[in-house]
Amino acid sequence: MALHYIVDGYNVIKKTAFLNHKKLKDARDALLSFIDKYRPHGSYNNQITVVFDGRDDIFGFKHNYDFCIIFTRNESADDRIKSLIDKTSNPKNIIVVSDDKDIKFYCRSQGAKILGVDDFIKKAYKKFNTSRTSNTEFFELSVWERKKINDELSRIWLKSNEDQIYGKK
Structure with a gap:
């Protein structure tokens, strides 16, 4: 059973050290690189979608990631996340990463799972450190x-x- 992680991009940035970057663009790039490197969504069968408020053309955004990145343009990231949950046939396979109370409540009411930002970040580091030490010492x-x-x-x-x-x- 493949899972689909939906990440509330700016919520994650706001709650973590990614905001230490002076420019929002750099913080966004750091988050995307983190996801690409550490794969906190686990298995390669699992999908991940990162949702940001706003437009991608503001910063001339280009990427080469193997996951979906959505800029919501004229709607909020929260509304787009809710829409993604509504469109799925099986919300039990969706895990939303956010600390936003409204999103958490909505996810639970629709049967989707919620993962807090801290747990998402810890999961990535734990997975990375476990895989490094289990195979070979790096x-x-x-x-x-x-x-x-x-x-x-x-x-x-x-x-x-x-x-x-x-x-x-």
């Missing part, structure tokens, strides 16, 4: 360590090419 290399590795690989590669050019084995 760690960040310092600039110095990366340079050392690159230098070593360059030395090996150049020596190998030199041997091929001059017929050495």
